[in-house]
Amino acid sequence: MDVPGRWKDLDHLLTRPGNVVGPGFEPDPALRAFLHDDCRVLCVGAGGLGCELLKDLALSGFGQIDVIDMDTIDVSNLNRQFLFRLKDVGKPKAEVAAAAINQRVAGVHVTPHFCRIEEKPLEFYQQFQIIILGLDSLEARRYMNQVACSFLAFEEDGSPDLSTIKPMIDGGTEGFKGHARVILPGFTPCFECTLWLFPPQTKFPLCTLAETPRSPAHCIEYAHLIQWGQERPGHDFDADVEEHMRWVYDEALKRAAKFGIAGVSYQLTQGMDNYMMYVGTDGIYTHTVKYEKDAACLICSSGVPLHAPASSTLQQVIDQLQRDPRFEGKLQSPSVSCGPQNLYMHGIFEEETRQNLQKDMKMLIGGSHAILQVNDKKLLAPLRCRLTLSDHSDLDAEMAE
Amino acid sequence: MIKLFSVKEKQKKDAAAINNPKQSAGELRMQKDMSELNLAKGTTISFPDGKDKLLHFEIFLKPEDGIYKAGTFHFDFQVPTSYPHEPPKIKCKTKVFHPNIDLDGNICLNILREDWKPVLSINSIIYGLQFLFLDPNPEDPLNKEAAEMLANNKAKFESQVQAAIQRGAYIGSNHFPPCR
Numbered sequence: 001m002d003v004p005g006r007w008k009d010l011d012h013l014l015t016r017p018g019n020v021v022g023p024g025f026e027p028d029p030a031l032r033a034f035l036h037d038d039c040r041v042l043c044v045g046a047g048g049l050g051c052e053l054l055k056d057l058a059l060s061g062f063g064q065i066d067v068i069d070m071d072t073i074d075v076s077n078l079n080r081q082f083l084f085r086l087k088d089v090g091k092p093k094a095e096v097a098a099a100a101i102n103q104r105v106a107g108v109h110v111t112p113h114f115c116r117i118e119e120k121p122l123e124f125y126q127q128f129q130i131i132i133l134g135l136d137s138l139e140a141r142r143y144m145n146q147v148a149c150s151f152l153a154f155e156e157d158g159s160p161d162l163s164t165i166k167p168m169i170d171g172g173t174e175g176f177k178g179h180a181r182v183i184l185p186g187f188t189p190c191f192e193c194t195l196w197l198f199p200p201q202t203k204f205p206l207c208t209l210a211e212t213p214r215s216p217a218h219c220i221e222y223a224h225l226i227q228w229g230q231e232r233p234g235h236d237f238d239a240d241v242e243e244h245m246r247w248v249y250d251e252a253l254k255r256a257a258k259f260g261i262a263g264v265s266y267q268l269t270q271g272m273d274n275y276m277m278y279v280g281t282d283g284i285y286t287h288t289v290k291y292e293k294d295a296a297c298l299i300c301s302s303g304v305p306l307h308a309p310a311s312s313t314l315q316q317v318i319d320q321l322q323r324d325p326r327f328e329g330k331l332q333s334p335s336v337s338c339g340p341q342n343l344y345m346h347g348i349f350e351e352e353t354r355q356n357l358q359k360d361m362k363m364l365i366g367g368s369h370a371i372l373q374v375n376d377k378k379l380l381a382p383l384r385c386r387l388t389l390s391d392h393s394d395l396d397a398e399m400a401e
Numbered sequence: 402m403i404k405l406f407s408v409k410e411k412q413k414k415d416a417a418a419i420n421n422p423k424q425s426a427g428e429l430r431m432q433k434d435m436s437e438l439n440l441a442k443g444t445t446i447s448f449p450d451g452k453d454k455l456l457h458f459e460i461f462l463k464p465e466d467g468i469y470k471a472g473t474f475h476f477d478f479q480v481p482t483s484y485p486h487e488p489p490k491i492k493c494k495t496k497v498f499h500p501n502i503d504l505d506g507n508i509c510l511n512i513l514r515e516d517w518k519p520v521l522s523i524n525s526i527i528y529g530l531q532f533l534f535l536d537p538n539p540e541d542p543l544n545k546e547a548a549e550m551l552a553n554n555k556a557k558f559e560s561q562v563q564a565a566i567q568r569g570a571y572i573g574s575n576h577f578p579p580c581r
Contacts, residue, residue, distance in 0.1 A: 139482060142426065192426055195486060200517070206509040207501065207541035230505060298429050335436035340424050340453050347438040348446055375433040382433050 002107070007032060010061045036063035036107070042128040043067045044117060044144055046093040049134030049171055051081045054097055057132070058105040065101070066128070068113040068120070069094040074240060117143060125166070126151060132169045138198060141170060145183065145191035149300045152185040154386065158302040160186025185300050193294035216256060216263035223251035245269060296381055303371055303384035310391045314343055314364060315357040317387070321374065327383070335375040338365050343372075362389055425482035431455040434523040441465070441531065456480040459494075460527060464534040468559050472497070472566040472580045476530065478523075488517035489526065495580050498562055498572050500539045500548035508533070509543040546573055 014031040041062050043053050046069035057065050071093045073084050083100040084093070098112035113120070117140060125131065125147050135141050145168070153164040170191065171180040183190055208214070209222040228237050228248065238244055249269040256264040295301055304326065308317050314336070322331050335345040343364055344353045356364060365372075368390060374383040435455060440446060443463035450457050460476045475494040481487045491513060492506040501509045510529050512521055542548030551558045564570040565577035 138486075142483065146425070198486075200486070203514040203517075205511060205515050205541065206507055207543050210503065210509075210543050211541070211545060226503075226505075226507065298426055335432070337432045340428065342432065342435075342453075345432070345436045347436045348440065349435060349452065352452075373429060373432060375436045377437055382429055 007061065032061055035061045038064070039130070040064045040066065040128045041130045041132060042125070043132050043134060044140075045069055045134035045136070046081075046083075046097040046112075047071065047077070047134060047136065048080050049173060050093070051083045051097060053132055053134050053171070054083065054101050054110065058101050058108040058110070063108050065108065066111045066113060067094050067098055068115065068117060069097075070114070070116045076240070076242075117147075122147065122150065128166075130167050130169070132171075134171060136172070141172075141191055142195075144168065145170075146299055148183065149185040149190055149192075152300065154186075154302045156305075158305060158386070160302070186302070187293075189291055189293045190297060190300035192299040193297045194291060197289065213255065213259050213261060216252070216261055216265075216268055219252040219255040219259070219261060219264055220248065220269050222255055223248045227251050239270075296384070298373075298382060298384065301384055303386040306372075306385045306387045308361065308387065308389055310362065310368070310389045312361045312389060313358055314361055317361050318344065318357075321385070330378050330383075331374070331376050332378050333376065337373045337375070338370050361387075427480060427482040427484035428455055430485055431480060431523075437522065438524055438527075440527070444527065444531075456482070456484075460530070462527070462530055462534065464531065467535040468537065468562050469497075469499075469534040469566065471563075472534075474530075474534070474580065478526075485519040485521070488513055488521075489523070491526070491530075496575075496577050497580070498544070498547050498565060498575075498577055499533075500537050500542045500544055500551055501533055503543045504575060507543060509541060 010032060011029070014035075015027050015029050017025075017027050039062060041057060041064070043050055043057065043065060044067075046054065046067050050067065050069065054065065054067060069092070073081070073088050073091055073093055073096060075086070075089050077093075078084055078086065078089075081093075083097045088096045092112070092114035094112035094114045098110035101108060101110045131144065131148055133141060133144055135144070148166045148168040151164050151166045153161040155161055165184055165186055168183040168185075169180065170183060172178060182188065204218055204221055206226075209218055209226065213219050213222060224237065228235075232247075237248075245266070249264070249266050252264045252269060256262070293300070306317075306321070306324075308320055312320075318334055318336060321327060321334055321336075333346050335347070336343045337345070341364075342349055342353055343356050362368060365387070368388060370387050372385040372387050374385055376383075432455065438446070443465060445461045446458055447461075448454060448458050456479070458478050458480075460478065462474045462476065464470055464472065464474075473495070474497060477492045477494050479490040481489070491508060493502050493508055494506060496504065496506075508530075510526075510533055512518075512525065512529050537547075537551060539548040539552040547558070550561070561570065561572050565572060566580055569579040570577055
């Protein structure tokens with residue numbers, strides 16, 4: 001049923017070497033069948049970016065696509081989320097988007113998931129070869145980043161185990177700006193490594209908002225942050241609901257009038273500036289940053305290898321940490337956790353975790369391998385340790401080196 | 402670097418997740434904060450959702466000195482998963498006549514909003530709150546009535562606050578229940 005020439009352009013990409021492909025790429029006509037029949041790709045989000053991504057994936061030869069989104073369609077989405085029509089307003093985005101692609105692109109099967117990303121178990125995410133993100137919040141990106149990084153396992157020497165890498169592509173748009181990047185956990189910086197790329201939002205002191213507003217932004221923040229809670233208790237503010245935005249705008253306008261402040265507009269309430277300068281003659285203004293893996297990243301770093309005898313107690317592991325020359329002077333009174341479980345903690349949990357010190361480490365972590373978080377006042381950030389409990393002498397020899 | 406498309410054969414390999422993605426970076430950092438938490442005498446902490454849910458807790462602050470001496474003030478901390486990129490959201494659950502705390506429990510403390518930095522910790526916030534009770538600041542008020550009384554008649558302010566703490570009292574048109 002394929003139209004002749006349908007895959008001509010794709011075949012150009014898949015069957016020929018090129019200057020811009022990665023070093024591991026091997027051109028092969030079989031790749032097209034792999035993309036279409038075997039490769040499973042997950043698109044997270046079916047909004048502005050998600051609609052584009054789904055269309056692009058389907059037309060690029062991917063045949064097995066899943067899409068997950070918790071939202072329903074709003075009338076204000078229709079100007080750009082082109083898989084939706086007026087009759088779809090109120091229906092789940094994932095379901096309508098999947099049906100639209102399935103109907104229009106022959107041979108492609110899109111499976112929708114109308115739920116929150118947190119509701120799916122890890123096994124769900126494990127089945128995909130690639131995860132591609134069309135999200136609109138920092139929280140959701142961080143969550144997906146943690147999911148992708150959680151599959152990463154390490155070889156004995158701390159290098160990433162290639163077969164456990166879950167590639168993820170992150171994209172985002174805001175106003176006229178956008179970004180896209182590929183995250184290969186263990187190889188490239190993960191989302192958490194470079195969180196500092198996102199500047200904190202401007203915040204005003206509460207007392208200024210309450211008593212001495214001086215700018216239109218102060219009036220809008222007051223209406224949103226303080227008045228909303230007082231006058232509409234129990235209602236969650238939603239910037240996508242026009243009535244909510246109107247309410248904030250009207251209240252901000254009244255407040256601005258009271259304090260003689262000019263410049264409150266609906267556009268400003270929506271958080272938009274009204275001018276973008278683009279100078280095309282000398283190139284566009286841009287800046288560069290150091291984009292590299294954080295060796296101590298809490299989410300994707302391999303952690304410092306630590307070998308201890310199989311029969312160690314928690315106290316013995318802690319003693320060994322303190323004797324370890326690699327951490328000399330950095331561990332004064334270490335606290336140790338394994339995931340959400342606090343094994344031994346100084347501070348407020350000392351009394352109740354003290355009993356763990358004499359317990360068998362293997363029992364506490366439920367196995368011979370675990371990633372431990374070690375905290376200490378002298379450490380700026382938690383230290384990740386990759387603990388192996390075993391009595392193999394070759395490991396001991398490695399330790400001694 | 403990575404043969405993306407040869408992943409197919411390797412999928413069978415057992416890939417047990419060794420990192421728990423249900424634990425956010427915020428929770429990991431909270432483990433550090435909790436292991437370093439030093440509470441002043443009289444200050445207590447509790448975890449209404451359990452001690453493995455570190456992102457929600459309550460602090461009961463008891464100033465040992467100053468205008469608010471002998472009162473117990475209850476604060477609710479909601480720590481976002483993006484902590485310490487974002488500060489915790491804190492409400493004062495005890496109704497208090499204080500220039501920097503309004504009657505809805507909003508608190509005007511610079512490090513909770515405009516001056517928050519990720520190097521700050523739960524310890525620094527609690528110090529900040531203690532400071533707010535030792536040295537209420539009438540210059541930048543959130544409760545204007547309280548600020549004016551403190552600036553104009555400190556003795557009256559102090560006796561009204563103490564009356565409220567000890568027995569409960571009306572100050573202006575608002576009733577403040579006792580909070581010993």
